[in-house]
Amino acid sequence: MATICSLPRISHTIVVITLFFFHLGYYIVTATxxxxxxxxxxxxxxxxxxxxxxxxxxxxxxxxxxxxxxxxxxxxxxxxxxxxxxxxxxxxxxxxxxxxxxxxxxxxxxxxxxxxxxxxxxxxxxxxxxxxxxxxxxxxxxxxxxxxxxxxxxxxxxxxxxxxxxxxxxxxxxxxxxxxxxxxxxxxxxxxxxxxxxxxxxxxxxxxxxxxxxxxxxxxxxxxxxxxxxxxxxxxxxxxxxxxxxxxxxxxxxxxxxxxxxxxGNGSEVLDEGVVTTPLVDHTTFYYVTVSGISIGNDFLPFNSNGTLLKKDNMLIDSGTPFPRLPKDLFDRVVTKLQKAVPLKSVVNKIYGLDTLCFITTTPLELPRIALHFEGGGEVLLSNKVLTAHENGMYCLVFVGGTDDFGYFGGMLQTDLLIGFDLDKNVVSFKPTDCIDYNKNN
The missing domain is CATH 2.40.70.10 (Acid Proteases)
Incomplete structure (x- = not known):
């Protein structure tokens, strides 16, 4: 009998089992x-x-x-x-x-x-x-x-x-x-x-x-x-x-x-004006894309700050993980840029064990324009999704920082976005959408 095989966790890092690694296509089952x-x-x-x-x-x-x-x-x-x-x-x-x-x-x-x-x-x-x-x-x-x-x-x-x-x-x-x-x-x-x-x-x-x-x-x-x-x-x-x-x-x-x-299937396509489409990186199970960086206001922060070759599968799209996660280097640069742009006292706080930036205020605040940029062009605007009220009289970023070289496009960024995965074309598409209205009429 087969056994479950996994590697021990190392710090915040990777655990492994290999399933479906040989099958990049899809098997046509005999379902009717x-x-x-x-x-x-x-x-x-x-x-x-x-x-x-x-x-x-x-x-x-x-x-x-x-x-x-x-x-x-x-x-x-x-x-x-x-x-x-x-x-x-x-x-x-x-x-x-x-x-x-x-x-x-x-x-x-x-x-x-x-x-x-x-x-x-x-x-x-x-x-x-x-x-x-x-x-x-x-x-x-x-x-x-x-x-x-x-x-x-x-x-x-x-x-x-x-x-x-x-x-x-x-x-x-x-x-x-x-x-x-x-x-x-x-x-x-x-x-x-x-x-x-x-x-x-x-x-x-x-x-x-x-x-x-x-x-x-x-x-x-x-x-x-x-x-x-x-x-x-x-x-x-x-x-x-x-x-x-x-x-x-x-x-x-x-x-x-x-x-x-x-x-x-048919009818799930993401179409019309405002759609941003980017390639999916080949993988047997997961939905990876390549992100070139994040813009805050007029400033662009590249995903890699040290000039190294951009990793092709550096962002995992997963609605099951709520908080979006950035590699530590990129997260630190985002924090620095926002602290300079927002004239409020702030602190790097722990949220569910990971670092995030919190502004000490009970009043909703306005952030500079923030967008996620994909390799090859195209961006998804995030400005209205990146802050959440905290019970301790603060507003905190939903982004958290990690120690690895790739991150998550988590569920808190996916609300009010029509997101379409086309595995035949190997692309994913994003469209800003009022999901209450869209779901009511589609």
Whole structure:
């Protein structure tokens, strides 16, 4: 049996497991769909975990970001409020069982807890039992579907499979916050209610049926994860042949009491005036872009101050990590520039264990124009997103500083932006948008 492999943490640094590293394309699964959308795509609601509409209780757990442990992954040891996580509700099996899963663009696998449980965390919604579903299909270790696990399909499983080809396809997934899931791959029918009220039916979706699971910071209600990464097992890749391609977009609202929307396939394109598009850097799972620097007022601060060659994958787009993070050198230069530009007393404070700049004032303040610049041109204006009120009578940057050479475009920068990921064209697009209005009309 395969084992979970990870490197120990070093300071604020990197933890590693290798999954899907050989598969840069997407595997066309044999799912069929019944999509009542004439454009071929569909959209679904995303619910803040602490929203009144959420099925989960209003409980605030501090936790590290949920992300698959993978090669070259920056692991921030900051404590994050779980209300930044968003839930996508769908049903699984026949008869259908409701599943409330955390959406995660930092991993690929769709999984939920399954009976018979060897070790499952408690959930008030129960646990999916494939034995009670007439549409569940087991995946064996000899199946091509099992090989989509990449290096998680280990030599030990291969040896067992050679002797017993009917052995279940065993998967193991580990996340940066200590959450893990172990179980068998299977296929199942997933259905969900679109934002238009129509029912979307997705047959034979590959998913992880987890029988040994641990959610380190569980509220006792999380039922699994729906992976939105770039790998062949992600929800995005699996439904691609039936919705017009590997693309999706989302428009996240600032108000946690309101639903956001996520759009899949045709109809998810980010178009018209004001769109900024930049290439995605090739990666098996994660959404990396290349940032050339940040402008504050009329001054441009290059990502690298020492003249070294610009790292191509220096910014990770991840809505599951709330606070955007900058390398220490760039963060320090941003702090210096803002301290000179804003005539208020300020202090470098700790927020969830990492440095940020706070201005000592209880009155909202106006900052110079701040924009993030991509290599090759194009910028995203950030001025109205970079300050948050702090309980101690201060206004603090949402940016935090780290010690590594790349950063996060976190969820707090993504609100009121229509962000579209087109994996067929290998680009990501940004458009400033009133997401309440957009989600209401699309």
């Amino acid at each position: 769909t019944n999509i009542h959308n004439i454009k071929g795509g569909f959209s679904a609601h995303l619910i803040h975990k602490n929203s009144p509409k959420s099925p989960l209780p209003k409980q605030r757990n501090n936790k590290v970001s949920r992300r698959l442990i993978g090669p070259d992954v920056l692991e921030a040891p900051m404590k994050l409020d779980t209300n930044f996580e968003r839930i996508m509700k769908f049903s699984m099996g026949t008869p259908p069982i409701d599943i409330h899963a955390i959406t995660d663009s930092g991993s690929d696998l769709v999984w939920t807890q399954c009976e018979p449980c060897n070790a499952c965390y408690k959930t008030k919604f129960g646990v999916f039992d494939p034995r009670n579903s007439s549409t569940y299909k087991n995946i064996t270790c000899r199946s091509g579907d099992c090989r989509l696990l990449g290096e998680s399909y280990t030599s030990s499983l291969a040896r067992v499979c050679k002797k017993e080809p009917s052995t279940n396809c065993v998967y193991m997934y580990s996340y940066a916050d200590g959450t893990y899931t172990v179980g068998n791959l299977g296929r199942e029918t997933i259905s969900l209610k679109s934002t238009t009220g129509n029912i979307v039916i997705l047959k034979d979706i590959i998913f992880g049926c987890g029988t040994t699971n641990n959610d380190t910071f569980s509220t006792g209600n999380e039922m699994g994860v729906i992976g939105l990464g770039r790998g062949p097992l992600s929800f995005v890749s699996q439904i691609a042949p039936y919705v017009g391609g590997r693309r999706f977009s989302h428009c996240l609202v600032q108000d946690p009491n309101l639903e956001s929307n996520i759009y899949f």
